[in-house]
Amino acid sequence: xxxxxxxxxxxxxxxxxxxxxxxxxxxxxxxxxxxxxxxxxxxxxxxxxxxxxxxxxxxxxxxxxxxxxxxxxxxxxxxxxxxxxxxxxxxxxxxxxxxxxxxxxxxxxxxxxxxx
Amino acid sequence: xxxxxxxxxxxxxxxxxxxxxxxxxxxxxxxxxxxxxxxxxxxxxxxxxxxxxxxxxxxxxxxxxxxxxxxxxxxxxxxxxxxxxxxxxxxxxxxxxxxxxxxxxxx
Numbered sequence: 001x002x003x004x005x006x007x008x009x010x011x012x013x014x015x016x017x018x019x020x021x022x023x024x025x026x027x028x029x030x031x032x033x034x035x036x037x038x039x040x041x042x043x044x045x046x047x048x049x050x051x052x053x054x055x056x057x058x059x060x061x062x063x064x065x066x067x068x069x070x071x072x073x074x075x076x077x078x079x080x081x082x083x084x085x086x087x088x089x090x091x092x093x094x095x096x097x098x099x100x101x102x103x104x105x106x107x108x109x110x111x112x113x114x115x116x
Numbered sequence: 117x118x119x120x121x122x123x124x125x126x127x128x129x130x131x132x133x134x135x136x137x138x139x140x141x142x143x144x145x146x147x148x149x150x151x152x153x154x155x156x157x158x159x160x161x162x163x164x165x166x167x168x169x170x171x172x173x174x175x176x177x178x179x180x181x182x183x184x185x186x187x188x189x190x191x192x193x194x195x196x197x198x199x200x201x202x203x204x205x206x207x208x209x210x211x212x213x214x215x216x217x218x219x220x221x222x223x
Binding site: 046047100101102108 | 216
């Protein structure tokens with residue numbers, strides 16, 4: 001059974017940091033680009049970042065460039081999103097997703113709330 | 117960024133009805149479009165990829181069509197389990213972007 005399990009969300013003050021983790025199982029993680037997608041009630045779904053199978057290519061939405069870093073370790077079947085200088089507008093449910101162009105597998109999401 | 121405009125934002129239909137949702141891209145994205153279904157409290161699920169290809173395991177009452185800037189998603193015979201919000205997503209140009217969603221309810 002395919003599973004993607006996110007963790008690391010929570011309440012953080014503006015300007016703070018969080019590191020999201022994603023543990024994958026049930027499929028060959030090393031064969032997939034991996035992606036973070038976020039969802040807010042107001043702005044809907046938004047693509048955040050993705051990373052190639054070997055970790056050598058990474059892409060980010062402009063609003064998080066320089067603040068967020070995506071990384072992976074295929075040996076550990078793990079994906080991370082380091083989020084620094086957090087802003088209120090980063091408040092969302094963050095999903096770990098397998099796929100580059102189409103998002104085949106999704107985690108259950110982890111809620112990040114940026115508020116003082 | 118490419119803007120994806122979905123319509124309608126919500127609809128109410130009877131069981132067995134044919135339901136169509138449209139998605140318009142702000143520029144040509146060829147066939148680089150996917151459709152997802154999201155049920156309350158759950159993550160989205162891929163239904164259609166590359167505009168018209170049915171994902172494995174997805175019922176055949178779901179279909180997609182279109183290319184360029186205009187796309188459509190159809191449920192040929194609405195079932196109670198289809199109650200959800202549906203999203204289009206383009207991957208023609210980075211950043212990938214989503215439509216705002218269409219909430220489908222049973223009349």
